Amino acid sequence: xxxxxxxxxxxxxxxxxxxxxxxxxxxxxxxxxxxxxxxxxxxxxxxxxxxxxxxxxxxxxxxxxxxxxxxxxxxxxxxxxxxxxxxxxxxxxxxxxxxxxxxxxxxxxxxxxxxxxxxxxxxxxxxxxxxxxxxxxxxxxxxxxxxxxxxxxxxxxxxxxxxxxxxxxxxxxxxxxxxxxxxxxxxxxxxxxxxx
Numbered sequence: 379x380x381x382x383x384x385x386x387x388x389x390x391x392x393x394x395x396x397x398x399x400x401x402x403x404x405x406x407x408x409x410x411x412x413x414x415x416x417x418x419x420x421x422x423x424x425x426x427x428x429x430x431x432x433x434x435x436x437x438x439x440x441x442x443x444x445x446x447x448x449x450x451x452x453x454x455x456x457x458x459x460x461x462x463x464x465x466x467x468x469x470x471x472x473x474x475x476x477x478x479x480x481x482x483x484x485x486x487x488x489x490x491x492x493x494x495x496x497x498x499x500x501x502x503x504x505x506x507x508x509x510x511x512x513x514x515x516x517x518x519x520x521x522x523x524x525x526x527x528x529x530x531x532x533x534x535x536x537x538x539x540x541x542x543x544x545x546x547x548x549x550x551x552x553x554x555x556x557x558x559x560x561x562x563x564x565x566x567x568x569x570x571x572x573x574x
Contacts, residue, residue, distance in 0.1 A: 384529040385537075389444040396449060403450035403460050406442060407467050413439035414471030418478030425482025425548065432478075433543035439471050440536050462511070469507035476500035476559065479552045488549050499556035502563040509566045517573055 393406070413435050420432035446464055450456045480496015513521045524531040535555075542551040 381529070383531045383534060385441060385534065386444050386448060387529075389441065390448040390452065393445045393449040393452065397453055401449070403446040403453070403455050404463060406446040406449055407460070407463050410439050410442035410446065411467045411470060413442055414467075414474055418471075418474035421475070421478035422481040425479060426486040429482075429543050429548045430540075433540045433548070436471075436475060437537055437540045443468050443471070465507055465511055469503045472559070473500045473503040476503070476556060479548075479556075483549060483552055488552075492549075492552070495553070495556050499559040502559050506559075506563045506566050509563075509570055513566075513570060513573065521569070521573065 417432045417435035417439060420428050420435065425432070443464070446460070450460055476496045476499040478496075480493045480500070483492035483496070484490055510522045524533050535558075539551055539555075542548065
């Protein structure tokens with residue numbers, strides 16, 4: 379067993395039956411985007427009343443985001459285009475999540491300050507991904523590898539959106555994760571400066 383994260387191991391098992399079908403890895407990338415878009419729309423329209431459903435959809439988006447790479451490697455369909463598309467869709471999903479949460483929570487108990495925080499975190503996503511793609515292009519995949527331990531990566535914290543939302547803590551999750559997204563852009567800029 380490698381030190382591959384647990385969700386990637388599970389993604390590999392889930393997509394194995396698709397190997398003999400006409401499914402392409404980019405179909406799974408598109409499915410991830412649809413789950414992410416659906417989650418963001420539900421959060422924007424009804425964060426407080428339907429947030430549990432939206433959180434579940436977003437967890438599906440994150441998990442499905444791992445299936446395309448596993449499927450591509452399994453079926454020998456890896457490509458530079460697919461790799462970049464995966465980056466872009468992952469970034470779009472996070473951007474939509476923060477924007478949707480900001481809109482939905484601003485209409486509820488959190489008030490107007492949720493919208494600027496959500497939009498700031500949303501704006502950080504494409505910038506961070508653009509910088510990380512540049513780092514990877516210049517310094518290789520190791521330069522953008524996420525820290526991981528015990529089968530979990532740093533990015534796996536996003537799966538907590540479900541349990542925390544279901545326990546009534548969506549607003550706390552939103553604040554912590556938004557600040558984390560802003561901080562992650564800062565950390566990426568620091569890494570870029572160190573390697574320049």
